[in-house]
Amino acid sequence: MIYNIFLMIIYAIGMLFKRHRIFFLKRFNFNLKEDKEYIWLHCASVGETNLIKPFINKILNETNENILLTVITETGYENAKKKYTDTRIKLEYFPLDNPFVLNKIFKQMKIKKVFLIETEIWKNFINIAYKNNVKIYLINGRISDKSYKIYLKFKFILKKIFDKIDLFCMQSNIDRERIIKLGAKKEKVVNTGNLKFSIELEQYDKKELNEIKEMYKIENKKVFVAGSTRDGEEEILLNIFDKLENTILFIVPRHLERVEKIKELIKNRNYSLYSKKENKNVDIVIIDKIGVLRKFYALSDISFVGGTLVNIGGHSLLEPLGYNKTPIFGKYLQNVKYISEKILNYNIGYKVESEKDFLESIKKIEMQDKKDVAKKIKDFFNENTEALNKVFNLTIK
Secondary structure, three states, rough: HHHHHHHHHHHHHOOOOOHHHHHHHHHHHOOOOOOOEEEEEEEHHHHHHHHHHHHHHHHHOOOOEEEEEOOHHHHHHHHHHHHOOOOOOEEEOOOOOOOHHHHHHHHEEEEHHHHHHHHOHHHHHHHHHHHHOEEEEEEEEOOOHHEEEHHHHHHHHHHHHHHOEEEEEEEHHHHHHHHHHOOOOOOHHHOOOHHHHHHHHHHOOOOHHEEEEEOOOOOOOEEEEEEOOOHHOOOOOHHHHHHHOOOEEEEEEOHHHHHHHHHHHHHOOOOOOOOOOOOOOOOOOOOOOOHHHHHHHHOOOEEEOOOOOOOOOOOHHHHOOOOOEEEEEEOOOOOHHHHHHHHHHHHHOOOOOOOHHHHHHHHHHHOOHHHHHHHHHHHHHOOOHHHHHHHHHHHHH
């Protein structure tokens, strides 16, 4: 009751402001005119919609199920819209745990199963699915160090929610142990491994990559790609860039609303910045589109993964690896802890804690034996690809 009153207050305040009103209305106006049965997969944003693609493809290829895919963020929605075009997939915004909208959905749509991806634990969503006798699965579950400390304070609430979930497919033994300590029943929790290892990456031919080189007049310069950067990281990266020669820097921010702020940072450094209006050689390019980061990783000589130099917890370390690029990342790795440890064990990535570390890592990358690195990366992926089959067999088959 208190939780729902709190939600209603947030909705009411949000509706007072035009920008927030549009945000809420998009998520509460759910298209309900459906007579098919659906499996409901819920993702938070871009990362989860990318992560879940192999699982969705396996469902589409091996079953006759229809999929209701929901996301919270605008970027997640746009990414999913481009990525999922099959007519058996219905894409919608998630209704932000609004009990009235959720009750209506479960009454008017035939939902067979609900899948929560990683950490998407919504009280009303789970309660209403449970009341409607819908099986509920948490897949690729993870609990970061920071989240675990917070969740422990609400263990008594979480246990009641967790009792309604049929199966927890966790990323690692640490995640498995943590969710059990938070109240999940031991017999309902399995370590299936991380679905991220089954990530399906687009392949780009030389022609596509050469077109980018021509567009930005890269010529014989080294390509430094900073992906999914967060506030506070660009200044550090520009300090590194100051010390590099014959290099072009591509900054791909995690959130596009930060582009103008990044431009100001660069102007203060007197670097030339790419503009569509001017066809000239430049030092730095800011990529202001979503869904293109992988193409730039494929092109890169130096690849950095953001959310790791500041206390965010890290974004996908596997994407550059998928193109045989050894990523550089900072010390804040709570969201990718297990994967980062594996990468370091295989010696296919570089953890840095200072500008000196960063520059030394770049030197090491330049001296790599590319064939040796490619073999190590292949072995790394081969060892960790069973998660997809395990999750599918436990929840769908």
